[in-house]
Amino acid sequence: MSPTSLTDTVGPVDIAIVLFEGNEFNGDVAPAIAELQQNGTVRIIDLAFVVKDTEGNAAVLELADATIASAFEAITQESFELLSQEELDELAESLEPNSSALVIVWENTWAARLGAAVRGSNGQVVVLERIPREAVVTAIAALGQE
Numbered sequence: 713m714s715p716t717s718l719t720d721t722v723g724p725v726d727i728a729i730v731l732f733e734g735n736e737f738n739g740d741v742a743p744a745i746a747e748l749q750q751n752g753t754v755r756i757i758d759l760a761f762v763v764k765d766t767e768g769n770a771a772v773l774e775l776a777d778a779t780i781a782s783a784f785e786a787i788t789q790e791s792f793e794l795l796s797q798e799e800l801d802e803l804a805e806s807l808e809p810n811s812s813a814l815v816i817v818w819e820n821t822w823a824a825r826l827g828a829a830v831r832g833s834n835g836q837v838v839v840l841e842r843i844p845r846e847a848v849v850t851a852i853a854a855l856g857q858e
Contacts, residue, residue: 735811
């Protein structure tokens with residue numbers, strides 16, 4: 713696929729950093745991410761783990777590392793390498809000792825068709841915001857009190 717045709721069809725891309733205090737990553741996240749990719753909701757573009765031990769020694773583990781690749785082999789495809797080593801090193805330095813972070817970049821493939829249709833109709837998204845989870849939980853709780 714040429715870069716031009718790819719840019720015409722790619723959906724919105726997000727980055728998320730998920731913090732694990734106490735380095736208690738139990739592996740439940742990998743199957744959840746794999747399911748999202750398998751059902752076409754997202755496409756994983758880049759993924760890395762940043763780990764800091766109790767002594768403050770930091771390491772960056774990327775999908776190519778054997779320790780992660782086995783857990784995430786079901787979701788590894790081509791990578792755009794959007795996460796720079798410098799950014800990952802900065803994140804590693806910012807972590808508290810005995811903590812880790814999952815950095816994941818995904819394309820929202822569910823939105824690609826809609827985006828192409830909007831652009832094809834000479835439209836453009838002028839506002840896109842995420843409502844914080846806490847606000848949604850509060851709103852749902854308020855419904856139960858009515």
